[in-house]
Amino acid sequence: MRRIEGPDRPKGRRRVGSFLRECVRDRDKYAMLLPFFVLYGLFTLAPILCSILLSLTDFNMLSTPHFVWLDNYRKLLLEDSVFPTVVKNTLLFALITGPLSYLLCFFAAWLINEMPKGLRVFLTFIFYAPSLTTSVYFVWQLIFSGDSYGIVNGLLMNLGLVSEPVQWLTDPRYDLGIVIVVQLW
Numbered sequence: 001m002r003r004i005e006g007p008d009r010p011k012g013r014r015r016v017g018s019f020l021r022e023c024v025r026d027r028d029k030y031a032m033l034l035p036f037f038v039l040y041g042l043f044t045l046a047p048i049l050c051s052i053l054l055s056l057t058d059f060n061m062l063s064t065p066h067f068v069w070l071d072n073y074r075k076l077l078l079e080d081s082v083f084p085t086v087v088k089n090t091l092l093f094a095l096i097t098g099p100l101s102y103l104l105c106f107f108a109a110w111l112i113n114e115m116p117k118g119l120r121v122f123l124t125f126i127f128y129a130p131s132l133t134t135s136v137y138f139v140w141q142l143i144f145s146g147d148s149y150g151i152v153n154g155l156l157m158n159l160g161l162v163s164e165p166v167q168w169l170t171d172p173r174y175d176l177g178i179v180i181v182v183q184l185w
Contacts, residue, residue: 089176097183104184127185140182144168 023030055072059065076083112123129139143151146167153165168174 093176093180093183096180101184131185141169144178146170 054065056067056069057065058068058072108127112120112127115123145151145153146165146169148154148157148165150165150168152168153162156162157165166174168178
């Protein structure tokens with residue numbers, strides 16, 4: 001049998017020996033990649049594998065886990081009444097925030113880029129201010145406060161759109177909308 005060399009040789013077929021020679025030759029490059037792979041394995045792959053294994057057990061942290069295999073998934077899909085609501089909310093959140101976030105970011109960047117320098121600095125600060133503070137929760141708490149001093153309630157009451165303050169953060173009807181607004185910001 002004749003050995004094919006050059007451009008006619010099928011791609012993707014390399015001998016193990018040549019691969020090992022390349023690895024030995026490029027060991028300095030692999031040594032530089034090693035810290036990343038160790039940290040990635042330790043902090044990403046290991047937790048994922050552990051969570052998959054734990055999902056196949058009955059484990060309450062007080063007793064030894066014992067495997068129930070796919071019984072947890074059967075209960076989740078067939079018996080849990082909250083799971084369909086969670087899936088619906090997650091899909092709705094992803095379908096709204098994904099495309100809308102992309103479009104809003106593109107539009108905001110274009111708009112800010114077209115402004116004069118002073119206004120550009122101010123608008124950049126306004127857009128990034130909630131994420132720059134160490135207490136982001138308190139900024140959004142002030143914006144969506146349930147009294148008339150909250151920024152959104154004050155604005156809506158001054159415009160005459162509502163007559164009394166809306167309880168944005170305590171009423172479950174507004175939870176998904178508030179989370180979407182915060183994510184889009």
